[in-house]
Amino acid sequence: MATNFKARRTNPRSGDRRQARKKAKTINKWLYLRAMKDAFVKLNPKYAIKNPVIFVVWVATIIILLLTIDPNLFGPALQKNPQVFNGLLSGILFFTVWFANFAEAIAQGRGKAQADALRLTKSEAIAKKLAADGIISEVSSTSLRQGDNIYVIAGDIIPADGEVIMGIASVDESAITGESAPVLKESGSDVASSVTGGTRIISDELIIRITHDPGKGFIDRMIVLVEGAERSKTPNEIALTVLLAVLSLVFLLVVVTLPALAYYVNSPVSVPVLIALLVALIPTTIGGLLSTIGIAGMDRVAQFNVIATSGRAVEACGDVNTLVLDKTGTITLGNRLAEEFIPINGHSISEIANVAWAASVFDNTPEGKSIARLAEKLGARFDFDFNQAEGVDFSAKTRMSGTNLPGGYEARKGAVEAIKEFVRSRNGRDTPELDATYERVSRLGGTPLAVSLDNEIYGIVYLKDIVKPGIRDRFLALRRMGVDTIMVTGDNGITASVIAKEAGVDDFIAEATPEDKISFIKKEQATGKLVAMTGDGTNDAPALAQANVGVAMNTGTQAAKEAANMVDLDSDPTKLIDIISIGKQLLITRGALTIFSIANDIAKYFAIIPVIFVAANLQSLNFMNLTSPNSAVLSALIYNALIIPAFIPLALKGVRFSPLTANQLLQRNILIYGLGGVIAPFIAIKLIDLLITVVGLA
Structure with a gap:
């Protein structure tokens, strides 16, 4: 196993590529061998009972095995060669359970392989x-x-x-x-x-x-x-498990009533055939793959270099209605850089450059460093004793930073409204020229920072930011999925509206504070919506904890990572868009296989029901023209068993996802998996029946 999650992203030379393929084959070989072994371990009844549908098959296997030993255990055997028939039946049921266990073991094995790779990074030092x-x-x-x-x-x-x-x-x-x-x-x-x-x-x-x-x-x-050692079922998974258990109970009641109906038409039915009908009707396909789908969903998130704290977090992504994204680094390319100094109130370029440099000399942020670089490029200088100066850090509440200079002077830079308040508190005043310059920079999509010294404003710093290419199309795809996108920024309303329009987000929150983020998230949640957001700073921690899905950056603070329920190892805030797609794909895959599994019952019902009423000469029921009663039962159950491993790749990879609304996705899945689930088993069961006839098992 590669020692990191991103080996797949490398671009090796041809020789390295061949070696990588050879290594991957070896890994997969051991993965499958370990999964085959684990599938036998999972036959333990303490484990099997956790999956109600497969547990029914497990119990049925034991009963049929007993009937193989003594065909007359529950009454006279009605089949021709009952021991052979029952033996084949018990073998098929056994493999149905084993295939379900194998599917889950494969998914868990991939997680264990990743865990083993991570353990290699841990060593006592x-x-x-x-x-x-x-x-x-x-x-x-x-x-x-x-x-x-x-x-x-x-x-x-x-x-x-x-x-x-x-x-x-x-x-x-x-x-x-x-x-x-x-x-x-x-x-x-x-x-x-x-x-x-x-x-x-x-x-x-x-x-x-x-x-x-x-x-x-x-x-x-x-x-x-x-590794999934402590994986717990998600709410949707639990709900679907309950639904499948109820369906199994309903089919059990149907099967229990059939002997009376068969007796009424003088067509006695044997216990093995009734058990075969029950196993064929209960949704074994989705029952056997349900856990695999959930584990694979977390695995796909891990392949994107994102660690989720639980399957609940991944599943919640599929139900997200509102996506809250910071502007800088997510919607725009990243750190805003100083592009231009715009002096006002009669001041010169050199004067604003001097004050801006003084206000930024202790600012270690990329923005602050870019302002200092631009000022130095313009020849800025400010003579003061650094040991007597004191840096003032930026805070979300004051929305400005700067330097307390020797002699009681105060150089500040920050949001225009914040600087206005600062200057007024020192008996200064702002001018219409400031507002006009502020609006001009904002309409360019830039961020205007006002620069002041004591009670006088010297001008505006134009911080330039660029919207990421292609981000508008990604937001359009989210809108088609029914997800609203909200941009959060500390910028003023004019700048925010320009960026929001260019990026194509649904709405924005300008001049946002941490309290504004939490308030908005709570407001959305109060209307029944699920909210996702990204963050990396300590100030983001409360909002990340409040959101239904919080994704922290790996470069972020410990507070942010512990408050979130996902951590992006690549520290790419736009990854949340991909995670939402994975969450929706998880739900769609689960729904598609559920539809397919239930639709399968129609063919299996028409394959086995004629067997029950064969003595009544109701030949019209056997419109599939299956060779014999034994062949019909065996064909239906062989199909029932083989369809589980056939769908393992789909359960692991997920159904192909398209950015459509919930109704459009439902219609597509019903058309593909519903209609396919009705037609495919008729064809497959008939082909298996012909094969059984050829080899003489009928």
């Missing part, structure tokens, strides 16, 4: 523990506890999950993400300070504070989740 007095001591990584500080240098394996509290360095995260490009980690960054145990530092040095005790880290949780 020597950690350099940093004491409060600065003394470094070497200890085992298993002895580290939450709150401990460690020191790592280039070449070291990071021994446990943590947060960078000092330093800046490049980290190789390929063992987790599969990406060979190093990731920059630094202290003080909301989205670049989190590190994962098992990754390797490849330059410089860091001091890290441990955030998880041994066995509770990110990789440990990933292993448990992808």
